[in-house]
Amino acid sequence: MGRTTKTIYVSLPPEMIEEIERLAKAEKKSKSQLFRDAFSVYAEVQRERRWQSARRAGARAASRLKVTSEADIDRLIHEARGV
Numbered sequence: 001m002g003r004t005t006k007t008i009y010v011s012l013p014p015e016m017i018e019e020i021e022r023l024a025k026a027e028k029k030s031k032s033q034l035f036r037d038a039f040s041v042y043a044e045v046q047r048e049r050r051w052q053s054a055r056r057a058g059a060r061a062a063s064r065l066k067v068t069s070e071a072d073i074d075r076l077i078h079e080a081r082g083v
Contacts, residue, residue, distance in 0.1 A: 005032075 024034045067073060
């Protein structure tokens with residue numbers, strides 16, 4: 001079976017590397033696991049930001065179209081369909 005991970009290389013300032021090594025030791029994790037954990041948190045924050053942006057865009061559209069209820073949505077659908 002092939003390898004399930006890939007290696008990447010990053011350049012970091014020495015102070016950051018020292019902090020990473022301290023954190024990894026304190027958490028009893030490998031540096032790789034520390035980075036995986038950090039990336040997971042970062043990715044979740046980015047997903048939440050995208051959702052917030054979509055919610056704001058939806059709220060702006062609802063305001064512009066004067067949508068305040070499901071009946072307003074039905075009205076817009078019927079108007080768009082020419083019903």
